[in-house]
Amino acid sequence: MANEFVRVEIGDGSAQAPAGVATIRLDRPPMNALNTELQEQLRAAAGQVAADPSVRAVVLFGGERVFAAGADVKEFANQDHAYMARDAARLTSALDALARIPKPVIAAVTGFALGGGCELALTADFRISADDARWGQPEILLGIIPGAGGTQRLPRLIGPARAKDLIYTGRFVGAAEALEIGLVDAIAPKAEVYPTALKMAAKFAKGPALALAAAKAAVDGGLDGDLASGLRLESHLFAALFATQDRTIGMQSFLENGPGKAVFS
Known part of the structure; x- marks a missing residue:
């Protein structure tokens, strides 16, 4: 089309x-x-x-x-x-x-x-x-x-x-x-x-793309169910981000330069 x-x-x-x-x-x-x-x-x-x-x-x-x-x-x-x-x-x-x-x-x-x-x-x-x-x-x-x-x-x-x-x-x-x-x-x-x-x-x-996607999925997905289900979803997404490069960049930048200065890939 x-x-x-x-x-x-x-x-x-x-x-x-x-x-x-x-x-x-x-x-x-x-x-x-x-x-x-x-x-x-x-x-x-x-x-x-x-x-x-x-x-x-x-x-x-x-x-x-x-x-x-x-x-x-x-x-x-x-x-x-x-x-x-x-x-x-x-x-x-x-x-x-x-x-x-x-x-x-x-x-x-x-x-x-x-x-x-x-x-x-x-x-x-x-x-x-x-x-x-x-x-x-x-x-x-x-x-x-x-x-x-x-x-x-x-x-x-x-x-x-x-x-x-x-x-x-x-x-x-x-x-x-x-x-x-x-x-x-x-x-x-x-x-x-x-x-x-x-x-x-x-x-x-300019933000961390995977973390932003996870945040959106957690908020929107949590609104579709009860609190317990939302908390389980949040925990799953939170843990998954520890496998990403953006998490490494963000935490290293915080430790070396303070908050809010990370440049995410």
Whole structure:
């Protein structure tokens, strides 16, 4: 499948494109509606950056105007129960591929992150919002519910009561409220959203890749089960890192030069 709607741009080491940082950029004007083709191209992009050892951190970006204003309602309107009973799992797994990228992922959100667009942003580890961006899960206004992770990732992030408020009412929230409830992690002027995300990603790209992957696996995996299972997962991943070169580099640097000065390979 030709990537008509999604591009992967890997940094060349310049200030505008830091080394080790890949951008997954949506490009389906005018609103980056998440039709089937775009969903599958996101899945392919997730696989590409996950498998590329030169990519150490990832930014999700919809452009300067809009992140993603939700699913393609025209496409949904033509689908019946029998079709969606077969296709719903594919939709979920397409976005889940982004959540499973074993590297830090930052969503740079401008304009709208609504419905599937909000669910797309929820797959990231961090969300940077434009100060005039609008967020929400308005599926209830169409007589349906979020179907690509919204009912699961949103309450895990902001708590069940706040998630139910957004899901039950379908209301939009501005950047300030999104920050207050924990839906976003930082706010920036629209023109600074993408550069801010790149700067954050560049810091992660200089970190210990295997330890960052283990930290992500431990946190995300622990949230899927009970505390005892999470602690067992953490212990396993913690021990495994003692077999890595980054652990050797990090500890030797600490002993010789103090904390925070290691250069990881």
